[in-house]
Amino acid sequence: MRREIVALIAKQFWTDAFKSRATYVMIFLVSVILTYAAYSGWKNYATQSDIRTQYQEEARKSWEENPDKHPHRMAHFGSFAFRLKHPLSLFDFGMESFVGNAVFLEAHKQNTVNFSEASFSTGLLRFGEISLAMLLQVLLPLILFFLGFGSIAVERENGTLKISIAQGARWMEILVGKSLGLMKLALLFFLPVAVVILLLLLILKGTLLTTDELLRYVGTVVSYLLFFQVICFVSTLVSAFSKTSKDALVKLLALWLFFVIILPKTSQALGSYFYPSPSKIEFETILEKELIKKGDSHNPDDPYYKALKDSVLLVHKVDSVHKLPFNYSGFVMREGERTSAEIYKKHHNELLKTFQKQNNVTRFTALFNPYVAIRNASMALAGTDFGSYVNFQEQSESYRYQLAQEMNELQMELISNISPDADEEPHMISKEHWEEFPDFKHQFLSISTALQNEMWSVIALLFWSMASVILSGILSKKMKTI
Amino acid sequence: MYFLIIKQFIRSKTAVLAFVILFLMGMISILIGKQFLSKQENTIAEITRQQQEHIERNVTYHKDNLGLLLYYVRFALVNETDNLAALSVGQRDVNPSVRSVTIRNLEGQKYDTDLNNPSNLQSGNLDLGFVIIYLFPLFIIATTFNLLSEESETGTWRLIAIQSKSKLRYLLVKLSIRALLLYSVLIMLFLAATVTLSLHLNEKLFAFIALSIVYLTFWFALCFWIVSFQRSSSFNVLTLLSLWVALALLLPASVNNFVTNRYPVPEALETMIKQRDGYHEKWDLPREATMNKFFAHYPQFEKYASSAPGFNWLWYYAMQQMGDDESAEYSRSMREKIMQREQTSRLISLAIPTMHTQLLFNDVARTSLSNHMRFLDKTDEFHERTRLYFYPKIFQNEPVENENWDEFKPEYISERSDFNWLNGLSPLALITLIILFLTILNTRRI
Numbered sequence: 001m002r003r004e005i006v007a008l009i010a011k012q013f014w015t016d017a018f019k020s021r022a023t024y025v026m027i028f029l030v031s032v033i034l035t036y037a038a039y040s041g042w043k044n045y046a047t048q049s050d051i052r053t054q055y056q057e058e059a060r061k062s063w064e065e066n067p068d069k070h071p072h073r074m075a076h077f078g079s080f081a082f083r084l085k086h087p088l089s090l091f092d093f094g095m096e097s098f099v100g101n102a103v104f105l106e107a108h109k110q111n112t113v114n115f116s117e118a119s120f121s122t123g124l125l126r127f128g129e130i131s132l133a134m135l136l137q138v139l140l141p142l143i144l145f146f147l148g149f150g151s152i153a154v155e156r157e158n159g160t161l162k163i164s165i166a167q168g169a170r171w172m173e174i175l176v177g178k179s180l181g182l183m184k185l186a187l188l189f190f191l192p193v194a195v196v197i198l199l200l201l202l203i204l205k206g207t208l209l210t211t212d213e214l215l216r217y218v219g220t221v222v223s224y225l226l227f228f229q230v231i232c233f234v235s236t237l238v239s240a241f242s243k244t245s246k247d248a249l250v251k252l253l254a255l256w257l258f259f260v261i262i263l264p265k266t267s268q269a270l271g272s273y274f275y276p277s278p279s280k281i282e283f284e285t286i287l288e289k290e291l292i293k294k295g296d297s298h299n300p301d302d303p304y305y306k307a308l309k310d311s312v313l314l315v316h317k318v319d320s321v322h323k324l325p326f327n328y329s330g331f332v333m334r335e336g337e338r339t340s341a342e343i344y345k346k347h348h349n350e351l352l353k354t355f356q357k358q359n360n361v362t363r364f365t366a367l368f369n370p371y372v373a374i375r376n377a378s379m380a381l382a383g384t385d386f387g388s389y390v391n392f393q394e395q396s397e398s399y400r401y402q403l404a405q406e407m408n409e410l411q412m413e414l415i416s417n418i419s420p421d422a423d424e425e426p427h428m429i430s431k432e433h434w435e436e437f438p439d440f441k442h443q444f445l446s447i448s449t450a451l452q453n454e455m456w457s458v459i460a461l462l463f464w465s466m467a468s469v470i471l472s473g474i475l476s477k478k479m480k481t482i
Numbered sequence: 483m484y485f486l487i488i489k490q491f492i493r494s495k496t497a498v499l500a501f502v503i504l505f506l507m508g509m510i511s512i513l514i515g516k517q518f519l520s521k522q523e524n525t526i527a528e529i530t531r532q533q534q535e536h537i538e539r540n541v542t543y544h545k546d547n548l549g550l551l552l553y554y555v556r557f558a559l560v561n562e563t564d565n566l567a568a569l570s571v572g573q574r575d576v577n578p579s580v581r582s583v584t585i586r587n588l589e590g591q592k593y594d595t596d597l598n599n600p601s602n603l604q605s606g607n608l609d610l611g612f613v614i615i616y617l618f619p620l621f622i623i624a625t626t627f628n629l630l631s632e633e634s635e636t637g638t639w640r641l642i643a644i645q646s647k648s649k650l651r652y653l654l655v656k657l658s659i660r661a662l663l664l665y666s667v668l669i670m671l672f673l674a675a676t677v678t679l680s681l682h683l684n685e686k687l688f689a690f691i692a693l694s695i696v697y698l699t700f701w702f703a704l705c706f707w708i709v710s711f712q713r714s715s716s717f718n719v720l721t722l723l724s725l726w727v728a729l730a731l732l733l734p735a736s737v738n739n740f741v742t743n744r745y746p747v748p749e750a751l752e753t754m755i756k757q758r759d760g761y762h763e764k765w766d767l768p769r770e771a772t773m774n775k776f777f778a779h780y781p782q783f784e785k786y787a788s789s790a791p792g793f794n795w796l797w798y799y800a801m802q803q804m805g806d807d808e809s810a811e812y813s814r815s816m817r818e819k820i821m822q823r824e825q826t827s828r829l830i831s832l833a834i835p836t837m838h839t840q841l842l843f844n845d846v847a848r849t850s851l852s853n854h855m856r857f858l859d860k861t862d863e864f865h866e867r868t869r870l871y872f873y874p875k876i877f878q879n880e881p882v883e884n885e886n887w888d889e890f891k892p893e894y895i896s897e898r899s900d901f902n903w904l905n906g907l908s909p910l911a912l913i914t915l916i917i918l919f920l921t922i923l924n925t926r927r928i
Contacts, residue, residue, distance in 0.1 A: 066763075268601060
């Protein structure tokens with residue numbers, strides 16, 4: 001392959017593209033919509049982050065303002081966890097709008113994460129959202145197909161292909177040259193977007209990016225470059241294999257519809273069809289049943305808690321719980337919290353496994369569908385994927401557990417075993433304990449964990465990127481000029 | 483001539499393939515709808531069984547303390563699912579159709595979501611509504627974009643020009659064959675859906691079908707309009723697909739971003755914090771303050787006031803009530819915000835057939851956001867009724883066994899559907915007529 005020939009063909013493709021008025025119209029329209037997406041992503045990030053930080057602070061203030069009281073009151077007073085938006089979510093909304101934003105954390109009970117955008121949404125959210133990532137994944141391939149469908153087929157139609165070959169251009173040079181020319185057009189759209197994201201990130205944060213953020217940013221840019229490379233090669237190959245440019249266009253549009261619109265939606269739907277997940281009521285019933293089987297702390301005659309009491313009395317060699325060196329009901333609640341949290345965790349993990357199975361059907365298609373590969377990789381890098389959300393849920397549950405147990409410990413340690421009479425002051429402990437317990441802080445996954453969750457997609461992208469070049473090499477030997 | 487044109491059409495591999503894919507997707511969507519319905523039915527069966535068991539168990543544990551018993555007992559309200567919901571799941575996947583609430587403060591219980599896989603929500607339901615709104619138009623585009631251009635590109639157009647009386651009539655016959663086939667697929671899918679999902683043959687089903695037909699007519703009109711410019715096949719397919727991308731992807735998604743950014747709902751988070759603080763801080767305040775507020779809200783309970791120190795249930799439920807009372811203002815403005823979103827979306831959707839049809843499908847199937855908001859309003863009423871029923875009994879310390887607990891079965895509400903024939907069909911019909919008018923201007927030149 002001769003470099004200067006490839007460069008010449010690429011340059012010719014670029015010049016030809018700008019001879020058509022349609023190209024300018026397309027560039028204009030795409031720029032408008034990209035600008036809107038950038039604005040919208042930035043605005044949404046800024047508004048939502050402000051709101052969530054504000055309420056996390058408000059909730060904390062209200063927690064710390066509690067006067068002296070019984071620690072179990074505080075366990076019920078509870079706390080809130082607000083899910084933070086990852087800065088890169090301004091680029092890729094991913095699942096942001098479909099997952100809850102706030103959860104109430106209290107003793108004995110794992111609440112659902114509520115108030116997702118989807119729950120406030122009219123039916124329109126089902127049409128999707130405009131984000132820079134969505135435009136790059138869905139719209140830009142279509143635009144590249146529009147610009148590239150004729151790359152070789154048109155030359156075949158008007159006979160210039162024969163001339164090029166006769167003059168000594170090799171097929172591989174033509175394929176690579178045309179693909180690179182198209183890639184240059186892709187970069188015309190993508191590079192400004194990449195720069196804008198970086199600028200927005202810097203402006204929003206007001207400081208330099210952390211290493212993790214920088215790596216995520218670079219990872220995102222590289223992934224999209226690989227994706228566009230695949231799209232450009234596919235477009236050129238289809239054009240090379242089509243008799244007429246109309247054929248090439250129809251084939252490329254069919255490919256786009258199938259791989260971008262129909263396949264991902266169908267595979268996700270089939271995933272949830274074949275691995276049905278329980279409704280909340282069913283889930284809670286199972287939990288409740290298992291909890292009762294294990295021991296019901298609300299049942300005064302429960303054998304599990306009776307046995308527990310006997311063994312505690314035996315170990316401490318006393319005959320009544322009032323003589324124990326710690327608060328007994330705090331002890332029972334600590335035991336109850338531990339068992340209920342374990343049971344919850346077990347079943348919640350099963351639920352997540354079911355969700356994973358549902359998702360794996362689509363995830364598997366990434367191997368032959370570069371669109372799914374880039375979609376999943378991009379979401380993971382932007383902290384808006386399934387794994388990031390599950391991680392938030394785990395963080396909030398583990399904070400809830402610590403909060404409940406800390407209050408139980410305080411009760412065991414500091415509250416008397418003898419209940420006060422009706423006319424006496426209730427037992428309480430100092431409010432200093434509330435301030436001592438740290439606030440919830442949502443931590444983002446590190447890039448390595450995030451990428452591990454979507455390993456398949458990353459591998460698929462790399463594979464496709466190499467395969468598209470190798471395939472061009474193999475197919476270039478079978479090309480027909482007419 | 484009809485016969486030959488049909489034969490010509492069926493010979494095309496693309497057309498047959500497109501038909502098969504469309505029909506297959508339609509059938510898959512009906513099966514998915516069936517699974518959705520059976521999940522709903524299971525949930526309702528489960529909640530009925532669970533409520534009975536749950537009440538029985540708690541009644542035995544707390545048989546001498548009505549106040550404590552009602553701390554635990556939950557009562558369910560079910561928003562009935564129309565079988566039509568299987569055709570357009572709408573917001574029913576995010577927003578659960580069952581609320582199970584205790585008589586304690588409602589704001590803390592009202593907004594719990596169902597357990598959902600966010601990937602499924604993001605991908606959206608593959609229901610028949612989706613197939614009609616997204617895929618049918620693609621099929622229309624695929625079969626009509628070269629209605630005229632294929633004739634001129636293969637050289638047959640001149641023959642037709644010489645041989646047939648009216649070229650326009652020839653084109654219309656070609657178009658009508660495609661339309662006929664497409665509407666038959668549509669009707670076949672509706673028949674399959676009616677049988678599989680045991681749909682009732684009522685006005686709502688016909689409204690759903692009528693909407694689909696008018697919506698698809700809009701697409702035929704649009705395609706024929708583009709065809710009537712007599713440009714090349716490539717130009718037509720490019721233009722039509724771009725229109726599809728704009729109408730089905732970009733415009734609705736942009737409107738959605740606009741609405742989300744224009745009306746953020748911080749009130750939701752405010753309500754969540756206020757309802758907690760409203761209740762919890764009362765433990766640390768003088769009892770009289772809470773009781774006065776409570777009696778101001780419900781003067782009828784003032785007669786139960788007691789001056790005995792220590793805990794009593796009247797005070798407890800008065801504190802709980804404060805959670806609702808003190809967050810009421812925020813809850814109301816959250817509701818207003820959400821309704822603003824709904825109204826803005828509806829207004830814009832009048833001009834965009836895809837969005838309009840989607841919202842109307844949800845209206846007919848009772849799966850819209852408005853339907854959910856009314857369910858929440860009914861939950862308010864249901865909760866208020868239940869707590870006012872129990873309050874006096876708790877405050878008088880009535881014995882638990884005086885109540886016939888078997889009577890507390892889940893209650894159902896059946897909301898009307900919002901569909902209105904005139905308002906529903908006229909925007910679509912109007913847009914279609916405008917396009918037809920433009921087409922007629924063009925066809926004079928054919």
